[in-house]
Amino acid sequence: MTKLTLNGRTYEVDADPEMPLLWAIRDHLNLTGTKYGCGIAQCGACTVHLDGQPVRSCQTRLGDVGEGKITTIEGISGPVAEAVRTAWRQLDVVQCGYCQSGQMMSAIGLLSENRKPSDADIDAAMDGNVCRCGTYQRIRAAIHDAARSLA
Amino acid sequence: MLNHSLKTRDSAVTSRRAFLRGSAAAGGALVIGLHLARDGARAAGGPDLSKAPAKPNAFVRIAADDTVSVVIKHLDMGQGNTTGLATIVAEELDADWAQMRAVFAPADASLYNNLAFGPIQGTGGSTAVANSWIQLRKAGATARAMLVAAAAQEWKVPAAEITIEKGVLRHASGKEGRFGAFAAKAAVQPIPENPTLKDPSAFRLIGTRLPRLDSNAKTDGSAVYALDVRRPGQLTALVARAPRFGATVKSVDDDAARAVPGVVQVVRIPSGVAVVARDTWSAMKGREALTVTWDDTGAERQSTESQQAAYKAMAAKPGLVASKRGDAAGGIKGAAKVLEAEFNFPYLAHAPMEPLNATIERAADGSYDIYAGSQFQTIEQAVAAGILGTTADKIRITTLWAGGSFGRRATASADYIAEAAAILKATGEKTPIHLVWTREDDITGGYYRPAAYHRIRAGLDAKGAITGWEHTVVGKSIIIGTALEAMMVKDGVDATTVEGAADTPYALPAYRFEVHNAREGVPVLWWRSVGHSHTAQAMEVFIDELAHAAGQDPVAYRLGLLKQAPRLSAALTLAAEKAGWSAREQKPGRGYGVAAHESFGSYVAMVADVTAEAGKVKVNRIVAAVDVGVAVNPDIIRAQVEGAVGFALSAVLRNRITFKDGEVQEKNFDAYEPTRMSEMPKVEVHIVPSAAAPTGIGEPGVPVLAPAIANAVFSATGQRLRSLPLDLTALRGV
Known part of the structure; x- marks a missing residue:
């Protein structure tokens, strides 16, 4: 049994500590908003927050989380998260939507550190998140909108 | 460990997934089905929707709670057709956009065939809006006419004097009401043979910016994709496939794979060797532990x-x-x-963000359920039925949001659905099987x-x-x-x-x-x-x-x-x-x-x-x-x-x-x-x-x-x- 603090709750997960956090979240806690895209940290679909920092859950071992607090798309809250979600909805960023949990988790991470990101800041923070539908233009615009609403 | 079932048989596509059950419980509802191929409109269902959902012969459902659900016969893999098709109905209905919902249709080509494909239910060729344009305008106009007739009856005024704007029926006498209030009465009105379609100059919604119906569910983690299906007792299956197209399995040593904690079964299927496990990670570890020798006699060796x-x-x-x-x-x-x-x-490679996957299970009565981002429902039904030794009508498909496709989910062989069915059969049909392709499977797997x-x-x-x-x-x-x-x-x-x-x-x-x-x-x-x-x-x-x-x-x-x-x-x-x-x-x-x-x-x-x-x-x-x-x-x-x-x-x-x-x-x-x-x-x-x-x-x-x-x-x-x-x-x- 591995203890896991996620979205403000504590769980006991009966799984191999070597298991990537992604699969513990999806298959054992049945929280499916966090997505599998590549398994090798190339796409960012699995992005969650570990103590507020975006991490790729496909490369984070369950046994390594320890006392760290995990937040998934289902558990995000606060002004930055709300600003991001609102901007995503107002601009209708999503197409297939599958990568967008990860996109939003990265965007929330960016805006939590940097309330007025430049285009270059957005490139740097978001280049690890792939969207095959190609919604990047709206993601960029939504991040700028969210930043404005937080100012 | 949590073990709540996130999923239901309803393939509701808004976050309001309880809609169907809710409306059934609420009673009165107008259900409009419309089939150009069958000369005009017909309605089905009637007030008791609780019996209708198994085969909801309908494109438009107006519930007592005033929601209007458009039944979407196409896969939405991101192209936004749920919003587009709902717009067409809302326009003819003069509905308020806020009351519109979308639900995915069940697999039933007699009702939901793609008019551009003939007898096949499926999505492709950029046809969703094009083939539905007249079909859904007529469905919306029919529903509108029946609502008006119901209001005319209740208010005892001529139908021609009733107007509708943003989901509200009105008469000059001051009477007004919303759709939900007339849904039950509308359902029993005669069905107009040739409902009048709007002149495009009267369009109020078409051509305007309307919020997508899927934005909310896709920004809070609640949208359900095939990969998110969790059926009671389901096992996850990965398949070891030949590195060369056309190769076949010569021999398998699965001792080490079976010894991996969490691995439940290893079975041979036509496309390779399936490792069935209690979660995805165990299935991956199990597959890595397999030793398969391939027979390359018929294999493609090109560079x-x-x-x-x-x-x-x-x-x-x-x-x-x-x-x-x-x-x-x-x-x-x-x-x-x-x-x-x-x-x-x-x-x-298409490389949709959501890799190919599908869940399949046998129901108590010997029929089957498939949960997938289904793009060629009719072909998938036929292929699965052939493998499972049943008829296509015994294969239900719950179509879910697809995490992209770009064509990949629409194969004439129903390839990944066939694999899922083969694994279900090979494992004795005892537990639901969730077949998952990894990204490597996707990039190297052809098509x-x-x-x-x-x-x-x-x-x-x-x-x-x-x-x-x-x-x-x-x-x-x-x-x-x-x-x-x-x-x-x-x-x-x-x-x-x-x-x-x-x-x-x-x-x-x-x-x-x-x-x-x-x-x-x-x-x-x-x-x-x-x-x-x-x-x-x-x-x-x-x-x-x-x-x-x-x-x-x-x-x-x-x-x-x-x-x-x-x-x-x-x-x-x-x-x-x-x-x-x-x-x-x-x-x-x-x-x-x-x-x-x-x-x-x-x-x-x-x-x-x-x-x-x-x-x-x-x-x-x-x-x-x-x-x-x-x-x-x-x-x-x-x-x-x-x-x-x-x-x-x-x-x-x-x-x-x-x-x-x-x-x-x-x-x-x-x-x-x-x-x-x-x-x-x-x-x-x-x-x-x-x-x-x-x-x-x-x-x-x-x-x-x-x-x-x-x-x-x-x-x-x-x-x-x-x-x-x-x-x-x-x-x-x-």
């Missing part, structure tokens, strides 16, 4: 080099004639100038955009007019050898190999398009825009070369050849105008290129602005103009074109599937890297106003991107990069 050489050799021989006119060879012979070019195109080779020769007279055009295409047919061959292949010519070339809108006085069907053992499939994904590059780059050889402006030259193609001309003119084409600043290393192409009945032109230097191309800006007929949802049209640029850009710059001794060399996104944020150009999309019947926009933005960029690279550097992906290593810069 990319041998494939390209073989295609080139084939092109040198006479092929099947796809289209011809006049004496092309004679026209070229007498020309003042002759140009010749060849183009190579690689295999491409690629076919590789292709184009060779073109054309002649110009002294004034730059085209005298003849000879064009040979080599590629593996997507259709030949599949169940669709009888329907879709004529005289050996598969239109999907030559579409966009053999039917070119350019006024060519003499032409000859030939095709060779390559036969290698690599599974191929439609990839967003199908044949157009390579024919547009060959046509639009070569036309650009002719324009330059003729010493004419690339836009003006095209317009001169498109006098019989007014819609494409108009799109090209608009794109050029919005991009500032005539005032563009050419300077070394900075270039502008144009391309225009019709596909799936839609007309798209793009102007690309690029910066090119040795070994590198940066796309700065894309200005697009599109004519899709009536623009049902302009913002979704813009989104689809923006997305087409993002999707196609990596195929222009780097993506290719290559082979060495029959094995695919690219395994994951590191070697098959999609476009990333920092590479995304600014995209502007302009819509040509049109009153023509709406066509699709899921695919048509894709074909023009590559030639617009390639032509811009030429204008920046003077170098012609014809093949895709662009050979940046050959780019010398200026």
Whole structure:
């Protein structure tokens, strides 16, 4: 049994500590908003927050989380998260939507550190998140909108 | 450990997934089914919806709680058709957009066939809005007429005196009410034979920006994709497949795999060896522990080099004639100038963000349920039924949101559904089976955009007019050898190999398009825009070369050849105008290129602005103009074109599937890297106003991107990069 603090709750997960956090979240806690895209940290679909920092859950071992607090798309809250979600909805960023949990988790991470990101800041923070539908233009615009609403 | 079941049998597509059950419990509801093929409208269901949902014979459901649900017969893989189709119904119904919902239809081709596909329920060819346009307008108008009749009856006023605005019925006497209040009474009204459709001048919702119906659920983690299905007791299955297409299992040593904690069973299926485990990670570990020896007797052993050489050799021989006119060879012979070019195109993987997966289970009565991002429901039912020894009507499909597809989920063999069914059968049908493909399975697993080779020769007279055009295409047919061959292949010519070339809108006085069907053992499939994904590059780059050889402006030259193609001309003119084409600043290393192409009945032109230097191309800006007929949802049209640029850009710059001794060399996104944020150009999309019947926009933005960029690279550097992906290593810069 591995203890896991996620979205403000504590769980006991009966799984191999070597298991990537992604699969513990999806298959054992049945929280499916966090997505599998590549398994090798190339796409960012699995992005969650570990103590507020975006991490790729496909490369984070369950046994390594320890006392760290995990937040998934289902558990995000606060002004930055709300600003991001609102901007995503107002601009209708999503197409297939599958990568967008990860996109939003990265965007929330960016805006939590940097309330007025430049285009270059957005490139740097978001280049690890792939969207095959190609919604990047709206993601960029939504991040700028969210930043404005937080100012 | 949590063990709540997130999923239900309802394939409701809004976050309000309880709608169906809720409305059934609430009683009165209007349910409208409409089938053009069966002469007009009919209603079914009646007030007791609790019995109807198993076979909801309907496109429109108005519930007592005042919600209007549109039953979506298509897969929404991101193209936004749930919103688009709901818009059409809402328009005729004069509904308030806030009351609209969408639910995915069950698999039932007798009700939900794609009118463009004939008897098959399925999604593809950018047909969702186009084939539903009249069908759903009639459904909406029928529902409206029945609501009005119900209100007229209750208020004891003539129906003609009742108006509807934003979901409210009104009469001059001051009476008013919302849809929900009349749903039950409306359901028992006579069904109008020919409901009056609105004049387009009266459209209030069509052509305006409406919020997508899926934005909320897709931004809080609640949207359910196939990968998110959690059925009680389900096991996850991964399949070890042969590294070479056509190889079979010779022997398996599964002792180590069975010893992996969490692995439940290892079974042989036609496509390989399936490891069935209690979670995905255990299935992965189990598969890694398998030792499979493959029999390569029938395996494909090609390399990319041998494939390209073989295609080139084939092109040198006479092929099947796809289209011809006049004496092309004679026209070229007498020309003042002759140009010749060849183009190579690689295999491409679709790589949707959600890898292929499906859950299948046996119900107590011996029927089956499949949960999938189902794109060819009718074919999947038939294939699964064949494997499971039952009939297609015993296969229910719950269609869920799909995390992209780009064509991959629509195969004539229903490949991954067949695998899921085979595993269920091999494991004794005791527990639900969730088949999951990993990203490596996806990239190496085939069903690629076919590789292709184009060779073109054309002649110009002294004034730059085209005298003849000879064009040979080599590629593996997507259709030949599949169940669709009888329907879709004529005289050996598969239109999907030559579409966009053999039917070119350019006024060519003499032409000859030939095709060779390559036969290698690599599974191929439609990839967003199908044949157009390579024919547009060959046509639009070569036309650009002719324009330059003729010493004419690339836009003006095209317009001169498109006098019989007014819609494409108009799109090209608009794109050029919005991009500032005539005032563009050419300077070394900075270039502008144009391309225009019709596909799936839609007309798209793009102007690309690029910066090119040795070994590198940066796309700065894309200005697009599109004519899709009536623009049902302009913002979704813009989104689809923006997305087409993002999707196609990596195929222009780097993506290719290559082979060495029959094995695919690219395994994951590191070697098959999609476009990333920092590479995304600014995209502007302009819509040509049109009153023509709406066509699709899921695919048509894709074909023009590559030639617009390639032509811009030429204008920046003077170098012609014809093949895709662009050979940046050959780019010398200026």
